Amino acid sequence: MPTRTFIEAVREGLRDEMQRDEAVIVLGEDVGKKGGVFLATDGLYEEFGEDRVIDTPLTESQIIGTSIGAAVNGLRPVAEIQFADFIFPAFNQLLSEAARMRYRSNNTFGVPMTVRAPYGGGVHGALYHSQSVEAFFTHIPGLKVVIPSTPYDAKGLLRSSIRNDDPVLFFEHKKMYRSVRGDVPDGEFTVPIGRAQVTRQGTQVTVVAYGLMAHYALEAADRAADEDISVEVVDVRTLRPLDKETVLDSVRKTGKCLIVYEDNRFGGYGAEIAAIIAEEAFDYLDGPVTRIAGPDVPGVPYNHVLEDWFMVSPEKILDGIRTLAAY
Amino acid sequence: MPTRTFIEAVREGLRDEMQRDEAVIVLGEDVGKKGGVFLATDGLYEEFGEDRVIDTPLTESQIIGTSIGAAVNGLRPVAEIQFADFIFPAFNQLLSEAARMRYRSNNTFGVPMTVRAPYGGGVHGALYHSQSVEAFFTHIPGLKVVIPSTPYDAKGLLRSSIRNDDPVLFFEHKKMYRSVRGDVPDGEFTVPIGRAQVTRQGTQVTVVAYGLMAHYALEAADRAADEDISVEVVDVRTLRPLDKETVLDSVRKTGKCLIVYEDNRFGGYGAEIAAIIAEEAFDYLDGPVTRIAGPDVPGVPYNHVLEDWFMVSPEKILDGIRTLAAY
Amino acid sequence: MAVTQRGEAAGRPAKGVRRVGASVGLSDEQLIEMYRMVALARAIDERMWVLNRAGRIPFVISGQGHEGAQVGITWALKKGHDWVAPFYRSIATAMTFGMTARDMMTAQYATANDPSSGGRQMPGHYGHAAHNLLSVSSPVATQILHAVGIALAAKIRKTGQVAMTFMGEGSSNQGDVHEGLNFAAIHKLPFVLVIENNGYAISVPSSKELALPDVAARASGYGIPGVVVDGADVLACYRASKEAVERARRGDGPSLIEAKVTRLTGHSSDDQQTKYRPAEELEAERSLDPLPKFREQLTAAGVLDEELIARIDAENKAVVDDATNFAESEPDPSPDNALEHVFAEGVEGTF
Amino acid sequence: MAVTQRGEAAGRPAKGVRRVGASVGLSDEQLIEMYRMVALARAIDERMWVLNRAGRIPFVISGQGHEGAQVGITWALKKGHDWVAPFYRSIATAMTFGMTARDMMTAQYATANDPSSGGRQMPGHYGHAAHNLLSVSSPVATQILHAVGIALAAKIRKTGQVAMTFMGEGSSNQGDVHEGLNFAAIHKLPFVLVIENNGYAISVPSSKELALPDVAARASGYGIPGVVVDGADVLACYRASKEAVERARRGDGPSLIEAKVTRLTGHSSDDQQTKYRPAEELEAERSLDPLPKFREQLTAAGVLDEELIARIDAENKAVVDDATNFAESEPDPSPDNALEHVFAEGVEGTF
Ligand SMILES: Cc1ncc(C[n+]2csc(CCOP(=O)(O)OP(=O)(O)O)c2C)c(N)n1
Ligand SMILES: Cc1ncc(C[n+]2csc(CCOP(=O)(O)OP(=O)(O)O)c2C)c(N)n1
Ligand SMILES: [Mg+2]
Ligand SMILES: [Mg+2]
DSSP states (O other): EEHHHHHHHHHHHHHHHHOOTTTTEEEEOOOTTTTTTTTTHHHHHHHHHHTTEOOOOSOOOHHHHHHHHHHHHTOEEEOOOSGGOOOOOGGGIIIIIHHHHHHHTTSSSOOEEEEEEEOOOOOSTTTTTTTOOHHHHHHHHTTTOOOOOOOOHHHHHHHHHHHHHSSSSEEEEETHHHHEEEESSSSSSOOOOTEEEEEEOOSSSSEEEEHHHHHHHHHHHHHHHHTTOOOEEEEEOOOEEEEEHHHHHHHHHHOOOOEEEEEEETTOHHHHHHHHHHHGGGGGGEEEEEEEEEOSSOOSSSHHHHHHHHHHHHHHHHHHHHHHOOO | OOOOEEEHHHHHHHHHHHHHHTTTEEEEEETTTTTTTTTTTTHHHHHHOOEHHHHHSSHHHHHHHHHHHHHTTOOOEEOOOOOOOGOGGGHHHIIIIITTTHHHTTTSSSOHHHHHEEEEEEOOOOTTOOOOOOOHHTTTTTTTTEEOSSSSHHHHHHHHHSSSOEEEEEEEEETTHHHEEEEEOOOOOOTTTOOOEEEEESSSSEEEEEEEOOOOHHHHHHHHHHHTOOOOEEEEEEEEEOOOOHHHHHHHHHHHEEEEEEEESOOHHHHHHHHHHHHHHGOSSSSOEEEEESSSSSSOOSHHHHHHHHHHHHHHHHHHHHHHTOO | OOOOOOOOOOOOTTTHHHHHHTTTOOOOOHHHHHHHHHHHHHHHHHHHHHHHHHHHOOOOOTTTTTTTHHHHHTTTTTTTTTTEEOOOOTTTHHHTTTOOOHHHHHHHOTTTOOOTTTTTTTOOOOOBGGGOOOOOOOOHHHHHHHHHHHHEEEETTTOOOOOEEEEEEEGGGHHHHHHHHHHHHHTTEEEEEEEEEOEETEEEEEHHOSSSSGGGGGGGGTTTEEEEETTTTTHHHHHHHHHHHHHHHHHHEEEEEEOOOOOSSSSSSTTTGGGOOHHHHHHHOOOGGGHHHHHHHHHHHHHHHHHHHHHHHHHHHHHHHHHHHHHHHHOOOOOOGGOOSOOOOOOOTTO | OOOOOOOOOTTTTTTTTHHHHHHTTHHHHHHHHHHHHHHHHHHHHHHHHHHHHSSSSSSOOOOOTTHHHHHHTTTTTTTTTSSSETTTHHHHHHHHHHHHHHHHHHHHHTTTTOOOTOSSSSSTOOOBBTBBBBOOOSTHHHHHHHHHHHHHHHHHHHHHOOOOEEETTTTTGGGHHHHHHHHHHHTOOOOOOEEESSSSETTTTHHHOOOOOOOGGGGGGGGOOOOETTOOOOOHHHHHHHHHHHHHHHHHOOOOEEEEOOOOOOOSSSSOOOTSHHHHHHHHHHGGHHHHHHHEEEEEEETTOOOHHHHHHHHHHHHHHHHHHHHHHHHOOGGGGGGSSSSTTBBBOOO
């Protein structure tokens, strides 16, 4: 099987879907000639022309609001938000409009739209080019939220997202774009929205993670194995709707769970997973549900000393695994 | 002690602070002659004039962004967002700007601003006049989030918020405005930000709640007492920073915890409380950490049949208490 | 670029009217239908208030005073082909574009079969997929971007559709309006923005909402036409709209139409406008009511006479009675419905 | 209302300059200081790129091509009294308003004592409380509302301050700009919006960002003056700014100044502009560089001569060397610092 970097898989997913379905358009800042600041859309402008690859003005609310309208009138827009940190001018359009259109119209209108955005830190991007934003969206009924961690999942889930009849937010950890490679078959395949994956089997501790943290979790699990701690890793992949059963099955087996996320800890996405486990797997728990997450400061600082302090690392996860295993 | 409705306490808090400190101004939609759509600012325009009670255009991002600037240059703005549901056009200003100004400038700029907004359902307001929005803000480091449940706390906490040197979001459940009354002493008093309160002592089950739900929790606890279930109720009052110790102390005592919130369940504020308890009180738990919350649909529907279906009620809380007590 | 045309001044010689109708390509029959629509929207609206005061429906938000502009402007669109993204005062627009009196009344009662939302939304949040009438939300002005997106899709898909949206002057200050006009103008989209300027955003007078009296003055900043019309002059509204729609359909890009209207009622049934509007102003603005004005205009022109007016009134009353009775007897939604239609697949998590 | 003035056309007879300086109230000494500032900002900026290419600093975002407009416009403010809300290209603005070369260089190195952010923000996010220079964030255009709020406080507190903000033409399309101009115009706030129009938002040419070439055309929609100036003409920029600042200080309200500038570098050190800009365009725009233009202008007018230019260059080089050495040797922040200053009280939860 051919191997691809993460960003190549995203780009191929876009290209394939645009070839397959004329209704698919791409729009956002610098997605045209420049091919996106991370080159996710490189070559699409040349292949599909300016009607289907639209360089928008620097106006995120417009990007999303216009995509909603275009989706209502027969297109399948794939909007790029240049950095997830800049999605907030469009927050009202996403929460009040995209997420609610179907419900509020009693199923007479729908918004088949995908919003892609690079997120995450560890790339020297400071407060405004490092943020993890998923928790703001996973709390919104009516939105689907996808965060793949492998090139295979990226391509397969992006295809599913574009074909989905409802709004999907598709977040890509920017540190993975070029550092993560993996097998991606040629030809048609999809990965279903709403299914988590056990990416490593283990018996003593379950680690639940997604995005870059799914890789760090595997790395920490490997190292834990050297210390004879058997770790199971669940890569959530779709944060909403969450595949609760896969998570719960694992925790019921291991009896211990560590949830890892890069975002600020308080009120982050992992809090919901912890709450679900605390309620629905209580009888199986042999230790507290613990979390390793970003500290509660308003952003990832720039200076490398400060950034390292902020970021969740395989070491920090390993520490969490050790503590829990010893409980 | 004189008794006041909830909205009277808010209004008096505003008035007292404006009398005390010239730097305090009030701004928002319809806060002038009309006195606000709920009359929270009634009479202030007449007393303090149009320089200090400003009817803004219908532009929430401007209301917040301008308040940030005014706060930086010596004022203490109290912005009213007419309904919490309409705070989202200002989300970027709150998250990226207000919450981060002090941190990103290494403590050289600060934003002493209070944002008041009525929230909550059960008032026939449908999707866009019923929302609980706290979870979006309690996840943002750099913001404080206050939700009082009594007139006393409303006045005392509003004063503390206005005097605080950082941005405070102050949410008022609109169903309580006229239905809740309580003692409010004349003269100077404040209630500190960051302190929860045990509003009922009990031994078997802890119920954690805030806002209207703090009342419903007490009501359910009363009825539970008739069934010989002893319930302790913790009114969180300040959601961020959370007074973790008061919550944990109670749960360590009772061994069981039910968290109640009106907002959509998945990823709501109560998930963080559940996660904290699951991690930090694990050894004391005699039952799962459970939640009673709003269902995961994109908004409170309008028709009374649907709205009743949505809303958390004392009955639903009582059911939760019973189940947990019997565990 | 901005062309500012004032509508026909009030008090013009009445005999001009028939020619005005002809000059904009409307037959007498069409003028009568337009009048019927203005009067019907008013009749429904008045009934809503009666029902509210009688405790039958908890909330009313009204289009009274706006109907002339709405009918005149919406009339220029092709029903069942073009798109409208309305706002909460768009009763007459929604009806001109295809919604029936029963449709409107079931929305007031929030019944199971209310086509706008199945009882999920407050009254005033009209929408109807079969008529290309987009579902309304409450946060103001968001719909401009949806209409612009609809126009973008129309252009890309070459459907020949025009998208029109409506909002108040207060709402026109939201950032989305700037972003929407800019994008539509850059891409010369088939899009029309209609501002119904009634001088107030709830209690805030336009002098505190806008730096200039005319929202239309902003159009020139985007290189598009901006037109001011007298919203009580139905035919002037129609003419301005026809021009804008033709321009859009030709591919020449968007336009902004500002109709000066009056808000004859409080902001909604929860508002007392006497608290912030002087009595003289309220009195004076009664003269801007489009209904008597249109009636007198058409009567003077010989299009309407007393008998026809009485017949239309009676027919409208029957339509409103029927709609009210219908809506009164329609069932509430079932609580089971509340969990449905979060996603196309149904309930969350079931795939 | 909108007054559109083009700046002095390029290629004017040089002897006019001295009089131009006088006519805007600037002495030769001041002109020399302005030139020194333009050249210093350029020298620091060029050094940043050298350091970046040498691997000393990971990221550069540049003001090259914008310095003339920034110095000319910022010069009209009262330092230590008025306020500036800058943007990421505002190197020359920040320095004109009081920041030193060392201040700028510590921001590049993100050292513990960097006055902008103590090493917390990326370079380009300048700010300095002692100089009323507001901290910059990354989401574009948000700062307009802060500047408007600062102006509101100045008006209410009667401080006599003027607030000025700067941004690119791409950023001017954000909703916040509409909302900010509208509010400032309604309240006649002492506020000036400066657009540095370099024709691109990263790779997007202004024809895809704006429906019209001039952002200033939008001013008339708010009833405020909108002026276009040649951003390479430092004195024309100063004159336009002086008028706007005086107007603001008089209480006559806000203005918009659009300076046409050129972006001499890629968007940032992460960008390759040759991918989307034709070589001829890049070549042609070199002639819009304000630095040689100002130098020639002042030389022709006898304000500068070769010796003085050489001296200024040497002095600037020494300043930049000193700043670089200083910043190189400054310590990184301590990791403990990262948890501080979330709130005024310190760490969250400790009260
Ligand atoms: C974003 C947002 N903020 C506030 C409101 C509350 N609100 C509803 S209508 C209205 C006034 C609208 O004024 P205008 O646009 O002039 O329309 P009009 O009601 O006068 O027709 C306000 C403030 C809202 N619906 N949405
Ligand atoms: C809200 C937001 N969206 C996107 C970006 C990414 N971004 C940074 S600068 C820029 C282009 C800005 O163009 P312009 O305003 O013309 O200023 P210039 O860089 O040309 O000086 C973009 C898209 C951002 N910083 N903020
Ligand atoms: Mg209005
Ligand atoms: Mg630019």
